Amino acid sequence: MRKGLLILVLLVGLAAVFPVSAQDAATCPGDLTAVIESLNADYETPEDALRALITAREALQAAELNCARAGVVLVEEEYAPAEGTFTLNYPNGWEVGIFSPSETGGVLFLGNTPRAQDYLQVEQPTPEEGAVALQVLIGTPTDRQDVGGLPSVVADFELLLRGLYPDSSTTEFFTLDGREAARMSYRGTAFDGFLVALTMDNGRFVAIRGVTSTGNLDALQAIAQAVAVSTR
Helix, strand or coil, rough: CCHHHHHHHHHHCCCCCCCCCCHHHHCCCCCCHHHHHHCCCECCCCHHHHHHHHHHHHHHHHHHHHHHCCCCCCCCCEEEECCCCCCCCCCCCCEEEEEEEEECCCEEEECCCCCHCCCCCCCCCCCCCCCCEEEEECCEEEEEEEECCCCHHHHHHHHHHHHHCCCCCCCCCEEEEEEEEEEEECCCCCCCEEEEEEHHHHCCEEEEEEEEECCCCCHHHHHHHHHHHHHC
């Protein structure tokens, strides 16, 4: 029974970010020859085809995380609220959670897990292996922040995050997509965290706070920055 083509189509929609061992993170996307060959094989039973699907899916998930750790991220799914205040792109297959609108943007939870919002609303989350959760905040600065620009916006986040997580990096101000940006990382008892903030048009900014399982910070940073750059 020929299942290869059907499985390949299904896998495109199932790929997500999952963890791999450190030695597997050296290449992006790595050698997928065996995956392709397995998808083109003949399967005697549906059970055999399902096993091949699961195995190939795991390989593609590992390849996707390898690429995220290397800074290569595809954010092809688009989200736009009914209010039309912004658009952003996020990785294929991710879960889009609750959105709270504002006049100039709003707050959106999303991730590769339906528990993204849960992980971002407790002080010490315990994400499952490979989970990536983002809280996207889009809006205009307060009057005080507007005077100080992006550093003033980031300062409010720093105050909160450094108070909760002493194991925090210094804040780096840099240029991302030709725009002023800032980023910092922090760590809790069972997770790695990351914050990136970026200037937008019309005096707005986007700030993305993310958490992931311990040891997955590089992938979290790459994904958060890709989503930030896509936000318009």
